[in-house]
Amino acid sequence: MSSHNNHNESKTLADKILKSTQVSVAKCYQCGKCSAGCPVSSEMDYPPSMVIRMLQTRTPENEEKLLRSKTIWLCLACEMCIQRCPMEIDIPKVMDYLREKSLKENKAHEASKDIIAFHKAFLDSIEKTGRLYEVGLIADYKLRTFNLMQDVAIAPSMYMKGKLAILPDMIKDRKGVAKIFSKTIKKKEE
Amino acid sequence: MKIGLYPGCSLKGSSREYNESVVAIAKAFNIDLVEVQDWNCCGATAAHNLSKELSLALPARILALAEKEGFEELLVPCAACYSRLSVTQHELNEDQNLKNKIIDIIGMDYKGTTKIINVIQFIDKYITDQIEYKMFRPFRHDVACYYGCLMVRPHDILKFDRPEDPQSMDKVMRKIGANPIDWAFKTECCGAGFSVSRTDIVGKLSGKLIEDASDRGAELIIVACPMCHSNLDMRRAEIEKYLKKKNKMPVLYITQAIGLAIGLDEKTLGLQRHFVPVVLKETGDDYKAEKKEVTQPVETEE
Numbered sequence: 001m002s003s004h005n006n007h008n009e010s011k012t013l014a015d016k017i018l019k020s021t022q023v024s025v026a027k028c029y030q031c032g033k034c035s036a037g038c039p040v041s042s043e044m045d046y047p048p049s050m051v052i053r054m055l056q057t058r059t060p061e062n063e064e065k066l067l068r069s070k071t072i073w074l075c076l077a078c079e080m081c082i083q084r085c086p087m088e089i090d091i092p093k094v095m096d097y098l099r100e101k102s103l104k105e106n107k108a109h110e111a112s113k114d115i116i117a118f119h120k121a122f123l124d125s126i127e128k129t130g131r132l133y134e135v136g137l138i139a140d141y142k143l144r145t146f147n148l149m150q151d152v153a154i155a156p157s158m159y160m161k162g163k164l165a166i167l168p169d170m171i172k173d174r175k176g177v178a179k180i181f182s183k184t185i186k187k188k189e190e
Numbered sequence: 191m192k193i194g195l196y197p198g199c200s201l202k203g204s205s206r207e208y209n210e211s212v213v214a215i216a217k218a219f220n221i222d223l224v225e226v227q228d229w230n231c232c233g234a235t236a237a238h239n240l241s242k243e244l245s246l247a248l249p250a251r252i253l254a255l256a257e258k259e260g261f262e263e264l265l266v267p268c269a270a271c272y273s274r275l276s277v278t279q280h281e282l283n284e285d286q287n288l289k290n291k292i293i294d295i296i297g298m299d300y301k302g303t304t305k306i307i308n309v310i311q312f313i314d315k316y317i318t319d320q321i322e323y324k325m326f327r328p329f330r331h332d333v334a335c336y337y338g339c340l341m342v343r344p345h346d347i348l349k350f351d352r353p354e355d356p357q358s359m360d361k362v363m364r365k366i367g368a369n370p371i372d373w374a375f376k377t378e379c380c381g382a383g384f385s386v387s388r389t390d391i392v393g394k395l396s397g398k399l400i401e402d403a404s405d406r407g408a409e410l411i412i413v414a415c416p417m418c419h420s421n422l423d424m425r426r427a428e429i430e431k432y433l434k435k436k437n438k439m440p441v442l443y444i445t446q447a448i449g450l451a452i453g454l455d456e457k458t459l460g461l462q463r464h465f466v467p468v469v470l471k472e473t474g475d476d477y478k479a480e481k482k483e484v485t486q487p488v489e490t491e492e
Contacts, residue, residue, distance in 0.1 A: 039379045039395050074391075077235055078379035079343035083353050088346075099239050118387035122236035126248070130230040132199035141386060151386070154424060154465075161463040163204045171228050176297065180248065183295045185241035 012058040013066070017097050025094065027087040028052040034081035034091055044071040048081050048091050055094070067102040073112035075099075117144035127181045130171030135164055193312075194261030194304070195223040196252060198271040198416075199231050204424075205268075205416030207460025211445035212267050212309065214458050218324060218449075219317050223265065226256050232274040235383035246288070247295045249278035253306075254298040267309040267445075269415035270382070273340035273348065275306050280347045308341060308350065309414050309444060310358045317448070321365050326453025327472065328367025333447070334408035335359040335370050336399065338418040339379050353377065359444060363412060366451035373406045375399035380421040393428030396421045400429055400437055410470075411441045419443060423465045440468040 014025050028049070035047035046054065046069055054062040066072065072095055081091040102108050108116055121140035125133045138155075142148050158164045171177065201209035216223045229252050238245035253275060256264045266272040282289040283302050293300050307315070337356050345353035354377065360370035378399055381392030400422060403411055413419050422429070422441045430436055441464070449459040450472040461468045 039381075040391060043391065076339075076379050076382050076384065077238065078339040078382065080339070080377075080379065083343050083345060092344075096238055096242060096245075100241060103240060114387045115384070118383075119236035119239050122234065123240065123244075126231040126233065130228075132203070132231050132234075134199075134203045138386070150389075153427075157465065158204065158424070161465075162206060163463060165203050169202055171230055173228055176251070177230050177248075179297065180251065180295055181244065184243040184247055185237075 013063040014055045014058055017055070017094055021090070021093045021097055023090045023093050025052050025055045025089065028056065028089055029087070031086060033084045033086070037080040037084045039078060039080065040074045040076060044074050045069050046071045048075075051094070051098075052089065052091065064107075066098055067105060067107040068109055070109045070111050072098045072102060073109060073115045114145050114147070117141055120144070123181075123185065125168075127178060128174070129168045130174050130177045131169050133165075133168035135166060136168060192222045192224050192261065193316075194256045194259065194264040195225045196229055196256070196264055196266045196271060196275070197225060198229075198266070198268040199234075200268055200416035200420070204420055207463040208267060208416050208419065208443050208445065210458065210460040211443055211449050212265075214454055215317065215445050215448050215452070218452055218454060219320055221316050224259075224261070226252065226259060226261070226264070229255060232271045234270055234274065238274075243292070243295065245274070246278050246281060246292050249275045250282065250292045250300055251296045251298065253279060253302065253304055254296060254300040256304050257299070257301055261304060263305045263307055265307055265309070265312045267312075267414070268417075269308065269338055269340040270417055272306065272308045273343070276348055277344065279304070279306060310341070310362065311350065313362055313444070313448070314358065318362060318365055321448070321452070324452040325366070326451065329363075329447055329451040329472070331368050331409045331470070332371055332407055333363055333368045334373050334403035334406070334411045335363060335376065336403070336411050336413050336418060336422075337376050338413065338415045339377065339382065341414060342377055359412060359414065362444060363447065366448055368412075368447065371403075371406050371408050373402055373408070375402045380418045381425075382417050382421070385417065385421050385425065389425060389428045392421050392425050393432040396425060397429040397432035400439060401433055404437060404439055408439065410439055412444050412447055413441055414444045426466055438466060440464065440466050440470070442468065 018024055030049055032049045035041045035049040038048050041047040054066055075095040077092050079092050118141050121137050121144060125137045197209050233245050233248035237248055266275055279302050282292060342351055342353050342356050351358045363370045379395055381395040384391050419441055446459045456473050
């Protein structure tokens with residue numbers, strides 16, 4: 001049990017990340033290899049090494065900035081950062097943690113709404129059919145984002161080339177998959 | 191001996207030519223691939239972006255099904271599925287409490303003992319040594335072998351090839367007579383999961399790597415991931431927009447290149463499904479006429 005003196009410290013995001021993912025951001029010495037290797041760092045508001053630095057500061061202001069950042073939604077999870085990190089800090093796991101928390105607290109950045117809409121449409125499709133139903137995914141994504149005209153140019157070619165299945169491929173044990181959703185992402189807050 | 195096959199969603203939809211070419215070369219080399227029954231989606235990027243538990247439970251159900259069917263080995267041709275399944279197996283093996291929790295969520299028995307192999311490991315183990323006996327015509331092309339992210343990363347878990355400058359695909363290409371070029375983007379990201387939501391980023395990342403492959407003299411790019419393929423092939427318009435010039439370099443799956451080398455039909459390999467037309471000396475009517483004349487397999491150079 002931690003002492004009362006450390007009470008505030010144990011509530012910082014860095015501590016929660018350590019507890020939940022066993023990733024220690026304290027090890028980072030800011031060499032910047034992650035930011036140099038990250039394919040999308042130029043699009044981000046804070047490059048990966050800065051995310052880790054902001055977590056190290058343990059200030060509520062910086063933590064709030066991260067949960068509301070564009071960065072966490074632009075991360076492609078390509079894993080280049082951890083591959084090149086001399087301290088083997090699992091930054092993709094940190095990003096996963098921040099995304100999950102940002103969404104739960106309704107803090108996701110406005111510019112990320114298309115990306116999140118895509119992820120949600122993707123998971124909805126799996127929850128219903130067990131597999132990804134691409135036509136349904138695109139229709140669902142378009143309705144969520146109002147990007148109605150996107151890809152109307154390539155869809156007919158995809159169909160002609162046999163790349164679009166018009167009907168969903170439903171698995172038998174859809175109940176089993178739905179149960180996985182209700183026990184994880186859809187479970188009521190503890 | 192039967193090897194389990196987990197195709198995943200892309201290989202049943204927008205990348206069905208990858209599945210077709212995997213199944214076609216397995217058949218040509220008399221390998222018994224059996225699809226896991228009633229498999230579900232691995233959850234891909236979407237699941238681990240939004241829920242850690244979901245991202246472990248979905249692959250765990252697939253692995254539990256493979257165990258139930260008694261597969262010792264499970265071939266996972268999609269690099270993204272391969273990475274998700276491997277990471278799940280690793281994380282559950284490392285943490286008994288987490289494993290129990292996920293077993294409870296999926297409501298199935300799960301041991302975590304299935305050997306998960308990617309398409310290059312599969313080719314290396316069951317096909318490479320046999321290629322010379324089946325060779326129809328050496329695949330004489332300068333190729334850029336593009337591994338992408340998830341075939342080699344996270345390396346600590348996958349322990350496959352070298353994480354920077356991998357060589358396994360280059361080796362297979364040499365075996366079928368191709369010349370793999372040196373280039374700088376072997377394991378750079380193509381934009382992956384943004385193929386629909388941020389096509390501008392896909393155009394830029396994929397554009398950079400296509401430009402490097404072109405500049406270094408590649409005639410075509412060889413891939414082993416459906417997301418890499420769909421970004422490089424179907425998003426060519428966005429790529430050309432970023433490059434501000436036309437680029438018609440075809441993108442082939444490693445299994446399609448092997449298929450052409452052993453004389454399989456281009457339709458069997460699904461080449462007609464590509465957006466960027468695959469125009470090679472191995473394709474088209476001249477080749478078909480020539481194929482009819484040849485009755486003996488051509489010897490290859492080592």
